[in-house]
Amino acid sequence: MSVIPESNVDVLIVGAGPAGLMMATWMAKCGINARIVDKRGTKIFNGQADGLQCRTLEILDSLGFGHRAWREANHMLEICLWNPDENGIIRRSDRIPDTIPGISRFQQVVLHQGRIERFFLDSIAEASDIRVERGVMPSSLKIDESAVEDDAAYPITVTLRHLSEEEATPKQSSTSANGQSVQDGLFRSNLAKDDTQDLLDAAKINAKANSEEVIHAKYMIGADGAHSWTRNQIGLKLEGDSTDYIWGVLDIVPITDFPDIRMRCAIHSADCGSIMVIPRENKLVRLYIQLTTTSKNGDNSGRADRSKINPQMILESAQRILAPYKITYRKLDWWTAYQIGQRVGTSFSVHERVFLAGDAVHTHSPKAGQGMNVSMQDSFNLGWKIASVVKGHAHRSILKTYQSERRRIAQDLIAFDHKFSRLFSGRPAKDVMDAEGISMEEFKAAFEKGNMFASGIAVNYGASAIVAKEGSSEEQGDGTDVSVANAKHRVISDQSLCSGITVGMRIPSHKVLSQADARPWHLHEVLPSNGRWRVIVFAGNTNDDRQRDKLGKLSEVFSAPNSFLNLYTPKGARYDEVFEVLLVHKAPRQSVTVLDFPEVFRPYDEVDGWDYNKIFVDEVSYHEGFGDIYGALGIPQDGCIVIVRPDQYVSYVGSMEEPAAVNSFFAGFMKEQHAKDEAPTNGTKV
Amino acid sequence: MSVIPESNVDVLIVGAGPAGLMMATWMAKCGINARIVDKRGTKIFNGQADGLQCRTLEILDSLGFGHRAWREANHMLEICLWNPDENGIIRRSDRIPDTIPGISRFQQVVLHQGRIERFFLDSIAEASDIRVERGVMPSSLKIDESAVEDDAAYPITVTLRHLSEEEATPKQSSTSANGQSVQDGLFRSNLAKDDTQDLLDAAKINAKANSEEVIHAKYMIGADGAHSWTRNQIGLKLEGDSTDYIWGVLDIVPITDFPDIRMRCAIHSADCGSIMVIPRENKLVRLYIQLTTTSKNGDNSGRADRSKINPQMILESAQRILAPYKITYRKLDWWTAYQIGQRVGTSFSVHERVFLAGDAVHTHSPKAGQGMNVSMQDSFNLGWKIASVVKGHAHRSILKTYQSERRRIAQDLIAFDHKFSRLFSGRPAKDVMDAEGISMEEFKAAFEKGNMFASGIAVNYGASAIVAKEGSSEEQGDGTDVSVANAKHRVISDQSLCSGITVGMRIPSHKVLSQADARPWHLHEVLPSNGRWRVIVFAGNTNDDRQRDKLGKLSEVFSAPNSFLNLYTPKGARYDEVFEVLLVHKAPRQSVTVLDFPEVFRPYDEVDGWDYNKIFVDEVSYHEGFGDIYGALGIPQDGCIVIVRPDQYVSYVGSMEEPAAVNSFFAGFMKEQHAKDEAPTNGTKV
Numbered sequence A, B: 001m002s003v004i005p006e007s008n009v010d011v012l013i014v015g016a017g018p019a020g021l022m023m024a025t026w027m028a029k030c031g032i033n034a035r036i037v038d039k040r041g042t043k044i045f046n047g048q049a050d051g052l053q054c055r056t057l058e059i060l061d062s063l064g065f066g067h068r069a070w071r072e073a074n075h076m077l078e079i080c081l082w083n084p085d086e087n088g089i090i091r092r093s094d095r096i097p098d099t100i101p102g103i104s105r106f107q108q109v110v111l112h113q114g115r116i117e118r119f120f121l122d123s124i125a126e127a128s129d130i131r132v133e134r135g136v137m138p139s140s141l142k143i144d145e146s147a148v149e150d151d152a153a154y155p156i157t158v159t160l161r162h163l164s165e166e167e168a169t170p171k172q173s174s175t176s177a178n179g180q181s182v183q184d185g186l187f188r189s190n191l192a193k194d195d196t197q198d199l200l201d202a203a204k205i206n207a208k209a210n211s212e213e214v215i216h217a218k219y220m221i222g223a224d225g226a227h228s229w230t231r232n233q234i235g236l237k238l239e240g241d242s243t244d245y246i247w248g249v250l251d252i253v254p255i256t257d258f259p260d261i262r263m264r265c266a267i268h269s270a271d272c273g274s275i276m277v278i279p280r281e282n283k284l285v286r287l288y289i290q291l292t293t294t295s296k297n298g299d300n301s302g303r304a305d306r307s308k309i310n311p312q313m314i315l316e317s318a319q320r321i322l323a324p325y326k327i328t329y330r331k332l333d334w335w336t337a338y339q340i341g342q343r344v345g346t347s348f349s350v351h352e353r354v355f356l357a358g359d360a361v362h363t364h365s366p367k368a369g370q371g372m373n374v375s376m377q378d379s380f381n382l383g384w385k386i387a388s389v390v391k392g393h394a395h396r397s398i399l400k401t402y403q404s405e406r407r408r409i410a411q412d413l414i415a416f417d418h419k420f421s422r423l424f425s426g427r428p429a430k431d432v433m434d435a436e437g438i439s440m441e442e443f444k445a446a447f448e449k450g451n452m453f454a455s456g457i458a459v460n461y462g463a464s465a466i467v468a469k470e471g472s473s474e475e476q477g478d479g480t481d482v483s484v485a486n487a488k489h490r491v492i493s494d495q496s497l498c499s500g501i502t503v504g505m506r507i508p509s510h511k512v513l514s515q516a517d518a519r520p521w522h523l524h525e526v527l528p529s530n531g532r533w534r535v536i537v538f539a540g541n542t543n544d545d546r547q548r549d550k551l552g553k554l555s556e557v558f559s560a561p562n563s564f565l566n567l568y569t570p571k572g573a574r575y576d577e578v579f580e581v582l583l584v585h586k587a588p589r590q591s592v593t594v595l596d597f598p599e600v601f602r603p604y605d606e607v608d609g610w611d612y613n614k615i616f617v618d619e620v621s622y623h624e625g626f627g628d629i630y631g632a633l634g635i636p637q638d639g640c641i642v643i644v645r646p647d648q649y650v651s652y653v654g655s656m657e658e659p660a661a662v663n664s665f666f667a668g669f670m671k672e673q674h675a676k677d678e679a680p681t682n683g684t685k686v
């Protein structure tokens, strides 16, 4: 018998769907030693999720490929609501902007999951040697509980099985329609049985010695979807409802006289159910079509009878709902059917060593277009935290904030989806006396309110060691205790300082000009996701003596040997490896140059000279208008200091006169890198 | 002896620099059978040209990769002028916006030629099977003059030689500097002797039978640079000056206390010459450094002594000019030196069969950043014309407009460069009495005026068969007779109809909303470069009876069996293969739907249904402001018809009440595709 190979890895990711790929992207950007495996032999090519929220686009942009999604996607601008009139004929009753104007520089768009996964794969490959290992799945998982608090340990042991190509190819992935073979999503749908166990059994039979290996990992992420094997192994459960109405999904190039087919539409027919129209890229339109008008449990398993569902039957339902308009198609790109409940995990990790993300910890209906978005945002929240712990920059204690921050979001999502699904699946009320029917006014109000939630912009993380705000961390989170480890470091923001920056929310983005070359940048563009914390000093008009004075003193504190910059930046690392110190001032741009500002904002490098990319000014641009970031964010004349997390969420807002608070804030969870007197040295300057 | 292989190709392109690649891109987009060869074994990786004008970015965007350049490039916003003060010390005397605000949706940027060539290569590969054949060069060229007017003939015969890898690798391409080997541009510089003949001789010696082939081509483009072999073969000459001052070029990461190093700067020192600073991508800065303060002819050949020029000596010149500021570097990316005259070809083609484009027909100094831009625009002008002749859509007569349109541009460029070079290389005047010195006021005025020219937006093509405007084609062009073939078709625009659209210039771009889905598009985005002509009907408020009426009548004319659409679209081709008919109306968007407009603006396809992408509305958008295209272009309430060429230049502006003028315009140069009674048939509608 040959020896099973064993190796160590810092982070093991199981599942290369949106959640797993986002995690791998963070690992790639932060230079972490990580592996990502997926049981499937290929990535998906069509179908699946399609909607990208504003916040997701901001995140993809921070990773360097938002523009690819933005360019290829279909942009949805307007939602049209169609309801039965007094004669029961559907009519357009309302129009709502699809994205609330002003909340983001992006608007909600649609693009299929396969393309988005492609962008992730390209980005991972560009930044690292990490590659998705396909046809590989874990077959056992052990955690050494005695070692979970040891930073140097690899307490997780996983056996990986390498599948043969045949094993890794999903079965039943296409249907015959119109004489062509068409991909469907049933193999991943909850209407089909999960095949994880079958795959494992099959692999066992074929097993050769070299088809198994053992991995020791510091951290593991189960991003293995709704049937999560990882979740089962660590014994975590999902809680919540398990039934819903049955819906069919058709991705077609429609041939129709329905006039709003290129708008996002919510159509309630009088008696035949509802349709959601999602216009997509390449002339495609996705129709979410209600197949039953009452919630249906079918057989014992609570599942509908799969064998009766096919594209023709779904189309006929659509035709009934859309009448008197006609609809048909010649091109069918993908189809599926689902019946999904709203459920959320009781816990998101064990020992802050094995984490669950995405569909593995929350499931809900896809109509609100949230699934992929929330899944990616789970691991967007977790990835930088794990990276900074693995690198030895931060204490393990920050990992608890993953659950406190994301579980509440999942709970909110479930509640939203539950309400929305009910309103959308119900029969419209005939009149005010029709108590069983759904009021269309209520539906519209829910839709409008839902829009803010669905944008992802409203996310507001509770108080914790990394969100310095008033209140109890347990109450503001999901019940997890994530307060600061050491009470003497408790720092509280002065939230009243600027009305437009909310501690716990992502910092809004407005345009600022680079001082060195007058180029306009959206603030978010200078906060790319590379694992760095940002300390942004809004210094006001630095031609004013008082402001210049404060800036000078602040710079001294930031440059002192015992400053956060010097204590927590590893010896020999680049000056902005952990923290980037940025300045946004309001002095007239042409009255100053980069060299007029303190050196902490323009660090010097022996090879590259001064850094010209850290000083910005709030001024009108030649070609792209005026960002007015001081006005938009309500920044006072006195200026302020803002600490922004590596994921763009705001940790702290405070006065320029208390620069030492920044030191205290980071003291709560960062690890000192060297003795206080060995500050990193700068090169000799010109 | 083995047989030399022979084959036919519609278009043969010699040279894969910017001009050749642009031509190949057109061929790829239009589906033309073409080959492109280059004597070099590799594409260039750094150095060379860097500036991209606004108009070039518009063009790259129309080809689908403007965004790649825009994202990667450094954006230059401001020009700083530095001049000696009364003590002879340099001081910033002025600032000018680098691109005149409002002239384009893009602004001038810098990115090195290697990246731009990469974008072209990717785009060509995506659209076609055409690949640059490297290490291949022509060794003989014959034209059968008796067949040049025969559309079916292949009158050009070229022998191609395939070089060995060693032969195709340029010699002397690097210099040792700072102990590293650094790429330089001398092998392509005019200070080095051309190596074409050496390569050919070497290839002859090594020649094996399979290293030669014979090609018969319909058309050939010599895009083979300043030393053009093609130009020599067809016996065309360049006319003009042949000397200039000597300049050095350094691409470095500067270490300097000069405060404007990230701005574009024109620096005149009192006695040590001038520097142009071009801040680039990745911290690089390009310095154009004057090496002599007088024009110098050196030896008999008019060339400077190359052996004395090296990076150290160029840097020392820069240090003298920049004093009292200091400058040095640790990273040198590329360097070169040149001494270039201003020259232009007397003719741009022989028999409208072999054409010259780019540096092959005009040379000038690189400081104004025009070389690459004008070269690409040459073949951008020519490519679609050749494609439509090869496809049999248009008469050969339109090919004459290449010379009439582009030669005048080259003449203007030469004149501009001559003046600009003189002002830039001269010693600044000490005072008004210093007649030999250059007045800095004059320099600034020239710079500002030059900015409009340098943007590429000012190009205004003269009257011809494809530019329907008043005046003599010979006077408005370079002297070439390009008037309409058949006088009975002479159509003249009513230029007074809209003030903002100039016949002969590129149509300006403003945002419009798609009627079907309310998405804002820049007008240019819906005019991609795919070889199609556009007839844009600005129909005004079509809820107004008069306008609706006119639109109805116009649509009848456009749909009639003898309309341009039906006469010149090949049988069996897609409805918009040759012409796209677009509508931009001004009725309130929500008061109408796509289906309310005549079918000619929303053609029907049996598989894809209605076309939803041809009707636009001038209305405020939810998130991107108001394009106000009617206001911005001065379009009257009565509306108008605009014909736009496949390269976005305006051919014709006329009244909605004379739709038949569109038929007459196209009758001047298009070829009838079938008898007038066999109009293409539409599918059966829903």
Ligand SMILES: Cc1cc2nc3c(=O)[nH]c(=O)nc-3n(C[C@H](O)[C@H](O)[C@H](O)COP(=O)(O)OP(=O)(O)OC[C@H]3O[C@@H](n4cnc5c(N)ncnc54)[C@H](O)[C@@H]3O)c2cc1C
Binding pocket: A014, A015, A016, A017, A018, A019, A020, A037, A038, A039, A040, A048, A049, A050, A051, A113, A136, A137, A138, A185, A186, A188, A189, A190, A196, A223, A224, A225, A226, A228, A229, A230, A336, A338, A357, A358, A359, A360, A366, A367, A368, A369, A370, A371, A372, A373, A375
């Ligand atoms: C049929 C269907 C239709 C959907 N339609 C929509 C929609 O229209 N809109 C929308 O927003 N959302 C939709 N969703 C939801 C959306 O696709 C998910 O929310 C999103 O994909 C979740 O991402 P994830 O990475 O958490 O999980 P997944 O995308 O499910 O990825 C999990 C990955 O893990 C792999 N894996 C699973 N088990 C193992 C194992 N044991 N070992 C190794 N690898 C494993 C899988 O092969 C898969 O690649 C749909 C989901 C399904 C199943």
Ligand SMILES: Cc1cc2nc3c(=O)[nH]c(=O)nc-3n(C[C@H](O)[C@H](O)[C@H](O)COP(=O)(O)OP(=O)(O)OC[C@H]3O[C@@H](n4cnc5c(N)ncnc54)[C@H](O)[C@@H]3O)c2cc1C
Binding pocket: B014, B015, B016, B017, B018, B019, B020, B037, B038, B039, B040, B048, B049, B050, B051, B113, B136, B137, B138, B185, B186, B188, B189, B190, B196, B223, B224, B225, B226, B228, B229, B230, B336, B338, B357, B358, B359, B360, B366, B367, B368, B369, B370, B371, B372, B373, B375
């Ligand atoms: C040294 C140097 C520095 C420059 N710096 C700048 C600058 O800073 N800014 C700026 O705007 N412009 C600059 N230019 C000008 C700019 O690069 C040119 O204007 C532009 O490249 C012209 O494009 P083209 O396609 O016409 O010719 P080229 O780019 O010269 O391309 C010609 C191609 O044809 C190939 N070729 C030549 N002869 C043959 C043959 N017989 N058979 C097959 N292939 C052949 C060559 O290998 C080459 O690839 C510079 C040019 C040079 C030479």
